[in-house]
Amino acid sequence: DAKTTQPTSMDCAEGRAANLPCNHSTISGNEYVYWYRQIHSQGPQYIIHGLKNNETNEMASLIITEDRKSSTLILPHATLRDTAVYYCIVRGRGGSQGNLIFGKGTKLSVKP
Amino acid sequence: GAVVSQHPSWVICKSGTSVKIECRSLDFQATTMFWYRQFPKQSLMLMATSNEGSKATYEQGVEKDKFLINHASLTLSTLTVTSAHPEDSSFYICSATDLRGNYNEQFFGPGTRLTVL
Numbered sequence: 001d002a003k004t005t006q007p008t009s010m011d012c013a014e015g016r017a018a019n020l021p022c023n024h025s026t027i028s029g030n031e032y033v034y035w036y037r038q039i040h041s042q043g044p045q046y047i048i049h050g051l052k053n054n055e056t057n058e059m060a061s062l063i064i065t066e067d068r069k070s071s072t073l074i075l076p077h078a079t080l081r082d083t084a085v086y087y088c089i090v091r092g093r094g095g096s097q098g099n100l101i102f103g104k105g106t107k108l109s110v111k112p
Numbered sequence: 113g114a115v116v117s118q119h120p121s122w123v124i125c126k127s128g129t130s131v132k133i134e135c136r137s138l139d140f141q142a143t144t145m146f147w148y149r150q151f152p153k154q155s156l157m158l159m160a161t162s163n164e165g166s167k168a169t170y171e172q173g174v175e176k177d178k179f180l181i182n183h184a185s186l187t188l189s190t191l192t193v194t195s196a197h198p199e200d201s202s203f204y205i206c207s208a209t210d211l212r213g214n215y216n217e218q219f220f221g222p223g224t225r226l227t228v229l
Contacts, residue, residue, distance in 0.1 A: 041223070043116075043205050099158060105155060
C-alpha cells in the first residue's frame with residue numbers, strides 16, 4: 001500500500017503557482033519523498049525528490065516540513081501542459097524498499 | 113535524463129495468443145527493470161522486478177507463468193503475456209535503473225497499450 005495521502009483532484013489557473021500537498025506521516029528516517037507525474041496515456045515522468053531539505057530544480061520546488069510528515073510540490077507558473085496526475089511516493093533505498101509504490105495521486109487540471 | 117523505450121507502443125491481439133513487449137534502456141545500462149500495469153482510471157501497479165541475468169521477482173497475485181519476464185542483457189527486458197484474455201487488456205509500463213551507483217533513479221518508458229479481443 002502507498003504510504004502517502006494526496007487530494008484526489010485540484011484546479012489551478014494558468015500562470016499561477018500550483019501547490020500540491022502530500023501527507024506521509026509514517027515516513028521513516030531513511031526514506032525519501034519522490035514526486036512523479038503522468039500525463040494521460042504516457043509513462044510517469046520524474047519531477048523531484050528530497051530527504052529533509054527543501055529542493056528546487058527547473059521543473060518544481062519541494063518543500064518538506066521539519067518533522068517530515070508532509071510535503072508540498074510547487075509548480076511556480078503552471079501551464080496547460082502541466083495538467084497531469086501527480087504522484088507523491090515515499091521510497092527507501094536498497095532492495096524492495098527502493099521500489100516505487102504508486103498511490104492514487106492528485107489529478108491537477110490547469111485551466112486557461 | 114536517461115531514455116527508456118518500449119515496443120510496440122500499442123498492440124491488438126486475439127484471445128489466446130501471446131504478446132511480447134520489449135523495454136530498452138537506450139543510453140545507460142539497467143541492472144534492474146520493473147514492469148507495471150495500469151488499468152483505466154487507476155494507478156500503476158507493480159507486477160514484477162527483474163534483475164539482469166536472474167529470475168524475476170513477482171508481486172503477490174501476479175502469475176509468473178502467465179507474465180513471462182526475461183532480462184537477458186543490461187539494456188533489454190521483455191514481458192510476454194501468454195494466452196492473453198480480454199481481462200489482460202491494460203497499459204503496460206516498464207522502468208529501468210542502474211543499482212550499481214549511489215543514485216538509483218528509475219526512468220520510465222512510454223508504455224504499451226494492449227487490447228485483447
